[in-house]
Amino acid sequence: MGEIIGLGTGHRLKRGLGRNSLRARRLFQSTRSHRSTSSRNRFVMSPQEQQSILCVALLAAFADGNKADAERESIRQMADTLGHEAGGAGLTRLYQDVLLKRVSLNDAVAGLQDPGQRQLAYEMAVCVCDADGRQSPAECAFLSDLKARLKLDASEAAAFEREADAVVQAAEVAVPAAVPVPATAVATPAPTQALHAELDKSILNYALLNGALELLPQSWASMAIIPLQVKMVYAIGKAHGVELDQGHIREFIAAVGVGLTSQYLEQFGRKLLGGLLGKAAGRTLGGIGRAATGMAFSFATTYALGQVAKRYYAGGRVMSTELLRQTFQDLLGPAKQMQTQYLPQIRQKAATLDAGQIMQMIRR
Numbered sequence: 001m002g003e004i005i006g007l008g009t010g011h012r013l014k015r016g017l018g019r020n021s022l023r024a025r026r027l028f029q030s031t032r033s034h035r036s037t038s039s040r041n042r043f044v045m046s047p048q049e050q051q052s053i054l055c056v057a058l059l060a061a062f063a064d065g066n067k068a069d070a071e072r073e074s075i076r077q078m079a080d081t082l083g084h085e086a087g088g089a090g091l092t093r094l095y096q097d098v099l100l101k102r103v104s105l106n107d108a109v110a111g112l113q114d115p116g117q118r119q120l121a122y123e124m125a126v127c128v129c130d131a132d133g134r135q136s137p138a139e140c141a142f143l144s145d146l147k148a149r150l151k152l153d154a155s156e157a158a159a160f161e162r163e164a165d166a167v168v169q170a171a172e173v174a175v176p177a178a179v180p181v182p183a184t185a186v187a188t189p190a191p192t193q194a195l196h197a198e199l200d201k202s203i204l205n206y207a208l209l210n211g212a213l214e215l216l217p218q219s220w221a222s223m224a225i226i227p228l229q230v231k232m233v234y235a236i237g238k239a240h241g242v243e244l245d246q247g248h249i250r251e252f253i254a255a256v257g258v259g260l261t262s263q264y265l266e267q268f269g270r271k272l273l274g275g276l277l278g279k280a281a282g283r284t285l286g287g288i289g290r291a292a293t294g295m296a297f298s299f300a301t302t303y304a305l306g307q308v309a310k311r312y313y314a315g316g317r318v319m320s321t322e323l324l325r326q327t328f329q330d331l332l333g334p335a336k337q338m339q340t341q342y343l344p345q346i347r348q349k350a351a352t353l354d355a356g357q358i359m360q361m362i363r364r
Contacts, residue, residue, distance in 0.1 A: 074259025211299030
């Protein structure tokens with residue numbers, strides 16, 4: 001079985017991706033610096049500025065023009081969900097405006113005057129395009145156009161692009177791109193109580209880690225959530241004698257009802273509307289503790305996804321798509337309640353996460 005992620009917190013790890021990376025020096029800043037930032041020095045976005053950045057993110061989501069109906073529906077549901085939360089008024093209409101091409105990229109960019117906001121908008125667009133794998137030619141063209149319109153600092157934009165690409169590369173090698181189909185059926189070993197317990201522990205650890213990643217203000221952090229979910233499903237399948245590849249796992253996640261692009265959009269939207277992202281890219285507003293109270297999304301999604309995968313592969317992969325989705329929804333509610341129970345551990349993990357450590361977790 002794949003290695004189970006540990007949650008050791010006995011010491012604080014060194015932070016950053018490397019001395020020569022401009023953005024790396026700002027990644028995973030200590031919580032002490034967060035607490036020392038006074039309220040009067042914090043930059044709060046206006047609702048109009050938030051809408052402009054969300055518009056850029058939605059335009060990025062549809063940049064390739066190849067979104068399946070299921071993914072489009074997931075994005076619509078995401079917009080509807082966030083639209084009913086504080087600060088989210090108008091998001092459902094914004095989604096419709098983007099889908100029907102009633103709003104342009106130029107319109108969205110015009111609402112962003114602050115350089116930090118413009119950098120943040122670009123980072124979000126890159127992450128959205130990377131959410132379902134390596135960028136398509138259409139997505140590359142969109143991002144190139146966006147970068148030109150935003151008039152970004154070239155060195156800072158390039159630094160983030162390198163970091164985002166490093167996550168994509170790590171995700172590509174973490175799970176096989178394709179596996180050979182066996183000539184004869186391979187008998188699936190009957191799961192034991194020990195295996196169930198081991199998988200439950202692993203699923204919880206993945207959920208805690210992804211919940212912690214969601215609390216971090218850096219746009220880079222949330223990019224690691226989907227690759228870790230893919231890796232979790234791979235390990236669960238392997239534990240039941242099933243060798244999976246990237247394509248199968250992504251199809252399974254979609255069948256459960258978890259959209260890759262929509263999932264990242266919701267993570268980002270919650271951060272933005274919850275005040276965790278500020279005018280200066282990478283700056284925390286409110287700190288980990290305040291933000292944690294409203295963010296159960298990644299913890300709950302990861303936990304419910306892992307439990308569905310365990311049932312699916314233990315049962316010989318005979319669950320229908322309808323049953324997969326219903327089972328996931330049935331597990332999602334209790335998983336959201338569990339987030340409150342494990343919130344102290346999620347906060348602790350978020351305070352000690354190291355960028356290099358996360359990259360290793362994706363690869364190994």
